[in-house]
Every structure is written in structure tokens, then in C-alpha cells.
Amino acid sequence: MANDVWPPPELAPIHDRMAVWSAWWTGEPDELEYVYGGDGVAAVRPPNWPRRRPLNRPSQYRGGIVGALARMFWGRPTPEGELRSKIHMPIASDISVVSANLLFADPLTFKTPHKATTDRLQELQDDGMQATLREAAETASALGGVYLRTSWDKDIADRPWLSVVQPDCAIPTFRYGRLREVMFWTVIEDDGQQTVVRHLETHKPGVIRHQVFVGTPTSLGQLAPLGDFEDTEPFARIVENGDEIPTGIDLLTAGYIPNIRPNRIWRNLPEGVNLGRSDYQGVEAFMDSLDETWTSWMRDIRLGKARILADRAMLESEGRGQGAYLDLDREVFTPVEINPMSGQSLINEIQFSIRVQEHQDTTQALLETIVRSSGYSAQSFGLVADTALTATEVQARKEQSFQTKAHKINYVRPVLAHMNHALLAIEEAAFERRGLRPQPPDIEWAPGITPDPADTAQTVSLLVSARAVSLQTRVEMVHPDWDEPRVLQEVERIKAEEPSPLDQIPAAGAGRPGFSPLGEARPINRDSERAAEPAGSPRT
Template sequence: MPLPTDDMAWPPHHLKPALDAMHTWDTWWSGDPDRLEVLYGGSTGGGPDPKRLQYSGGVVGRLARWWWGTPTAPGERRTKLHVPIAGDLCGGSADLLFSEPPKLTVEDDTTQARLDELADDGMLATLQTAAEVGAALGGVYLRPVYDVDLADRPWLDAVHADRGIPEFQWGRLSAVTFWRVVGEQDGQVWRHLERHEPGVILHGLYQGTKDKLGRPVPLEDQPATAAFAALVNTDGAIPTGYEGLDVVYIPNQSSRRWRCKPKLQELGRSDLDGVEPLMDALDETYSSWMRDLRLGKGRIVVPDSYLQSNGPGRGSSWNPDQEAFAGLNHLNRGGDMTLTVAQFQVRVSEHQQTAEDLVNQILRSAGYSGQTFGLGGDAAATATEVVARERRSMTTRGRKILRWRPALGQVIEALLTVDQQVFGGGLKPQRPTIEFEDSVQEDPLSLANTVNVLAQATAASVDTKVRWVHPEWNDDQVQAEVGRIMRENGMSVPDPMQTGELP
């Protein structure tokens, strides 16, 4: 399927539900209170009256009735606080997957050496970023890219889910079109479309409006796309040298929201899907807590005549940092001239318990344990105890690895193919074997105690014990260590059959 040739709505209408949901998740993930107020209609920046919108029906009224949709009274400063738990969730998901680099192995030694170089050239950082983006938006694309003017090797690039139009066949990505805005002037918008199909990448530049794609124009019309004009063939395509699709899409989790929409059901589900009301309530709880602190400051209510006079006709003033905080303007004749102390209660325990319960519910709904995010104390524990406490997080990690492993293998194979085609080097592109490292490492003392018990029970060989203590070692390293241990302990006895002498 080629690039569009006719003017059409952009982005396409069938993507609107997904893009709207991604916009909501992205706003929470960003942690920007201004964006949250704009999203839910709580801003008073010259738009419609937010208070009136709360009585509306439909989506507008429903959003305006959120706590972030409550307007700030005119003349008052905003006192709403935002707890960035959405960023903690998405960052924690990426840490569970890629806190340690995955082990990538291929059979050919030359290819393995080159793959190690590519992996050390920022690949782990890209994977961590992609995992966090995928947790926030419900999925992420990975593709190999290169620029001979920047580096002598290709690298992986992550494309956010809201910048691609995917096409799925039997649950697998068959083609995708990425787009970006490369120019805007006088209401005109120039978009660069990059369509990936098996074996080729199509490039096109379109001049349209904010909501319309417009007409195709030469790639030379914009500096951002001029370089592609010399690379594409007569069909506007660049061969990739890879037989399959050089882009993979990694859904975060199975989608629940769009399971009945064939064009959207494979997009995946964000970790923030369904917990937006709880995050809204958490922000309200913390803001109420801070409000109690402000109101709980000691006040002494005094007559205005007790305050500092600014001169005839200019009234009196007070310093808010002084104990005498507020004054009452009344006649002194026969009036009550006593000083009144006002002290409101600060409900610390109530707010703390409510906030902790909301945080635990958010983490549980997102599929994580509280211990993963530092809740439940910092007492020392063995790896077995840690896994038991974080079982829910480990289960979620395992589900995500099932989606990441095959997709990562395919895109690295495409990366090696691009490397061979563009930079040479005698590589043999092949799909690597991927092994994700354990996110919880056993304590060395606990390992030593376990190995000691096995040795006393004569239940494990020296080879088994060495592999238990050093699971990251290869066979040569293990055999060398076994030989040293046996020689040091006098367990190395020559084989009489090899010396030609019988005992």
C-alpha cells in the first residue's frame, strides 16, 4: 500500500479514541499541573466558565467534575498539588525490565563482537526509555536508523505510540506509517510521512492544514526532508535490505479498552489505564493535607486599631509573619477589644492513611507491589523474601518480557542487516538469543550459606556449586575455577589410565 495521494483528515478518524486516551495518559505522565488543569477544564485562562461546565453532560461535563476540573476562584492563587505517581509507575516498569542489560548472543563470533559494540553504544538507554514510554502510552515502536555523517554504526530508535499509524494482520504488525510536523507557516502545516513495509521505507512530504493532510509536495521543499530526496528511488522508497518489516511494535499489556475495535485492539494498554480517578483523588488528598497546614497556622484576631497605622486616610497594615495576623474593623466605643486566638486542627493521620491507601490501590491496579516502590520498610531481606514480597511486580515483569523478547530479537536482526548493508564488516545477520537478567540478585552471604549446607550434605558437585555462586560465568570460566578449587583442596588426582601405570 503506497503513501496517501488524496487529501484526508489527519490523524485518521479511526485513531481518535486511542490518541485521546494517549493524550490523557501523557498528561498524567508529564506531571505538569498546568496541563492537568487544561485537560480537565479547571483552568480559568479565559476559556468557558469551568464551574458551569461541571453541570454539563457528556464527556465535557464528566471531565469537569474531576477534582482537577474544579476551578480556582478568581483572585486566589492555585493551591492544588500534584503527586507524580504516574511517572514513578512508568519509570519503575522500565527499571524492572532493563535495570540490567539483557544478554544478547549469536552463533557467529564476528557478529557477536559487532553486536556487543552496538549494545554498548547506548542501546540499554534506548531500551529503558522505550520501556518507560510504552508503559505510559500503552506501547512503543523500535526501528534501526543510521547516519553516516554521525556514526560508523546504526542504532535503535524508539518512536512513541501516538506518532504511528499501525496496520496489523493476525495480531502482528504488517506495516506502519510514522509522521512528524516539519514546518508551520500562515496556517499551513508540512508533515513528513515515513511508511515502513517489508523490505522498503517510503518517504513523502505533504502540505496541508492542522486537521488535513493536504497534497504531496517534493521532499526538497523542507530542509528536514531534503536529505531523503537523494536516497529514494523513483517510487519514493529506500530498500532496507531486510526481507521482513524493520519496525516492531511492543504493546505494554493486553488491551481491555479497545478489544472490540479491530484497528485498535493490538495497541496495548497503559499502566495508567483505569487508575486516573485514583491519581486524581490522591492529588486532592495531598492538597487537602497542605490546606490543613496552612489553616493550622496560629492566628491572633485583633482590632484594626491594634495594627500598624499607615497614616491618615491610609488605614492600617499587618505583617503576615507576625502573630497578630488578622484585624477586625469596628468602633472602639463599647466594643469587644479582646484578642482572639484561632488554631485549627491539622488532620495528619487521617490524610496520611488515606494517601497510603490510595497509593497502594493505584499500584495494585497497575500490577505492582508496594515494596517495588519503597513501601513497607527497608529491612534487610534475602532474594527469596524480596521475590515473595514483590510477587505481583515480578508477575507483571514476566508478562511484559513475553512481549519484549520476540520483538527485540526481530529488531536486532534488522539492525545487524542494516549494519552489514551500509557499513559492511563481514557480518552474518541472525536473530539473537535474548536472556533477561534477574532483577533481584541473591545476597552473597545467603548464597555462601546455601552452598555450605549443600557441601555438608554432599548434595552437589564442585561444578554445580561454582555455577550456583557465579551464574553469569561461561563454561570455560566455571571449569577453570573448578580446577583451582580441586587443586587447592588436594582433590585433583591424576588418572592412572592416562599415565600408563596401574596402581
């Protein structure tokens, strides 16, 4: 591996595309101008590497794909002698924030058959896991996926935790679509010249390998001792077999969460076919046009400032060599000699119109297109007027966002269950915590919209009237977040307080011969009816 080209050349198309998505996510104008500059080598370097380039590039004027990218709004050169006036609207980062909030704004519910294990998972979630998962979700939305890593250090905490690893600093190995091995790499030293020190951390089932290589910006270099560098010195004290740390468990201590699959642009690329796609994929041109629209709008405002052109004779001199000025607060100007037939005015006002409505309509249309194409509802971004809505109406307006959320949960749930299983196993193996039963938990997400209690009560009442719902089902409908033991306890309380409402509701036809409370016809015994009638009673 020494002196190998780094990062591996086969990852260049993936890293280049991630660099474009990263630039939109961060919203930095310098980054956007860099990735659309037309070099085609946008981000094979990690984010902390210095990047230097001239302001304007020859690629801006080339043909083909390189020239097409360079001629996008963010790829156009700034005219000589002018300051950059391009404005970025952070719709990309807004999309990622909404995605993360939909998935992890509310705490998750972990369930296992073993109460002590369930309680421990809840403690781990309260210890910062929820914030980590939200960070991971925002990263996955922007870059197409994210890695979770099980971390532990007895000098820092008495329990393991989950940490986020960026997808553009990882080399995964998949087998039949499942992650089997992954190498994370981090630049720990860079002198800005020709020396770059990288830390490679490889996760395999049962073992984690730590290595340090001293190379150049484009090559991996030579293997070096872990103890020679401050960042890796702690690993040097606990490695076995040269550079490996046994985890004590048979599970992989890392996982990959794709944002959404399939990734259409990498479906035939072996290195990228198992990776997810970004929420920005396919809408980059619309986001570029949105920034162009905002820049044009602000340009109209700048040019629309009122300006006054005055005849030189109207200026007040401040003395020889001191210049002159026009006193606009002066009510009476001194008459000057001017040919009245010339048709010229002494003072002319110039003020360009500001095309507010045109820009606003264009911005609104672009925003709605971007949001819809990313898989979200306009209501989630406040693009629909706020009015008093019921929970059902809000659910309908946000239907597309909730469908996207459900789609993403299908990718998050199995990986998150595996990572929590690994956390429990590490606690048992490395921290010698007893009384746990490491296993993948069942994970439940809170509902995105809380139903209106009045609507729920009305629904339950109608079902009771129709004799179509049991007491336990009613309690579950009113309290969907309760587990089964708590529901059964509530059922017993209700039974103890008062009879079932079903026994108190008179049904239509009650009291008539042949009517059963269950709505079933029963035979009429005429002889018994005659015997019950008083003597001499009239018959019809």
C-alpha cells in the same frame, strides 16, 4: 490520500485515551485540566500542536460521560477570582520510572553461536542502546506501547542504531497479531494558522517510503517534493522509485513493543486490539483522588496559619491617611476605654487545625491501591518501612513487581531480538561490514535481586553433604552469570587444586561391614572375615 482528514478519524478514541495517559505521565497541570475539560477531542493532535481553550468550560456542568469526566478533580472549574491551587503528585511518572528500571537498569546479555556476532551486539549495546531501551520502556509503561526503529546515517555514525518513536504518532498495520507495516508521522512545520507540513515515514519489509504533505491542522493536504524542506532534503538525494529507499534486507526495520496485553478497553476495536495497555489504565480515578487529597492537605496548611483579629483601638496609627498597624512585639499596651461587661476581647487569635493524620492515612491508602493495581509491590516505591532484610525477604516483598517484569519481558524479548537482527543485517548490507552472521540473538536479563553469598554457600554446602549436586552445578549456582565455557574452566581449576569435596566427606556408617560409600548395601563375606582374624581371637 490528499486532503484526507488527519489523523484518521478511526484513531481518535485511541489518541484521546493516550492523551489522558500522557497528561498523567508528564504531570503538567495544564495538560490534566485540558484532557479532563470535557471536550472529548483531547489529543488527536500531536504534542507539539498549540492548544487554546477557556479556563472554564460549559461541559463542567453537563450530564453523561462528558460531564462525569469534567467533574473529576482535574476537570472542575477554578472559581472566578481565585488562583488555581491544585497540586499534582507525580505517582504516574514514578510508576513508569520503576517499570523502566526493572527492565533495563542492568545491561542485557546477548548470545549467538558466532562469537564475532555476539561481540558486535555487545558493542552496539554499549553505544547507547541501553539508554534507548530504558527510554522506550518508560514510554511503553505510560502510553501502552512503544515503537523501535532501525536508523542509520553515514554522515552521523559508522553503524546503525535504535531510536524510539512515540505510539501516538504512528499508524500500524498488524496481521494475526504481528506488525507487518507502520507509518510514522511528524509535524515538521506549523505556522500556527492554517498550514501544517507533515513528514510520513512508512516502514515495510525491504523498503522505507518518505513523503511530505502540506495541509491544514485537520487535513493531510497535497504531496510535496522532499527536497523543498530542510528536514527531508537528505532523503531526497537517496530515494529510488520516487519516494522509496531500499534497505537491502528482507526484514521490517521497525517493531512494536506492547507494555502488557490484552488492552481491555480496545479488545473490540480493530485499530487498537493489538496495542498494549498503560500501567495507568483503570487507576486514573485513584490518581485524581490522590491529587485532590494532596491539594486538601496543602489547603489545610494555608488556612491553618495563625491570624490575629485586634480591636481597632489597639492599632498604632501612622498618621492621617497613612494607615495603622498592630505591634505584636510590644510588651505593654496602652489601656483603652472599653465596656468590661461586653465580654469582648481586644485581641483574638484564629488558627484552624491541620488534619495531618487523616490526610496521611488517606494518601497512604491511595498510593498502595494505585501501585498494587498497576502491578507493582509497595516495597518498590518505598511505601514499606526500610529494615535490614535478606535477599530472600526482599524478593518476597517485591514478588508482584518481579512478576510484572517477567510478564513484560515476554513482550520485549522477541521484538528486541528482531530489531538486533535488523541492526546486524543493515550493518552488513549498508555498511558492508563482513564477518558477521545476522540472526536473532538469545537475550538474558540480569536477576533483579542478587542472592546473599552466605545463603548461597550454605545451600551449596547442604547439597554437597546430601551428595545431590555435581561440581559443575555448584560452580553454576555460585556464578549464575557465567557462560558454560567459563564454568567448565573453573571446574578444571578446582579439580587441579584439590580433590573433590565429595571424596573427603565421611558418610554416616563408614567403616561398618556392609557399607558402601554410595550408600548401597553390599554382601558380607563371613569366610574372608574369619581368615583375616588373628588366631585365638574371641568371637561373639
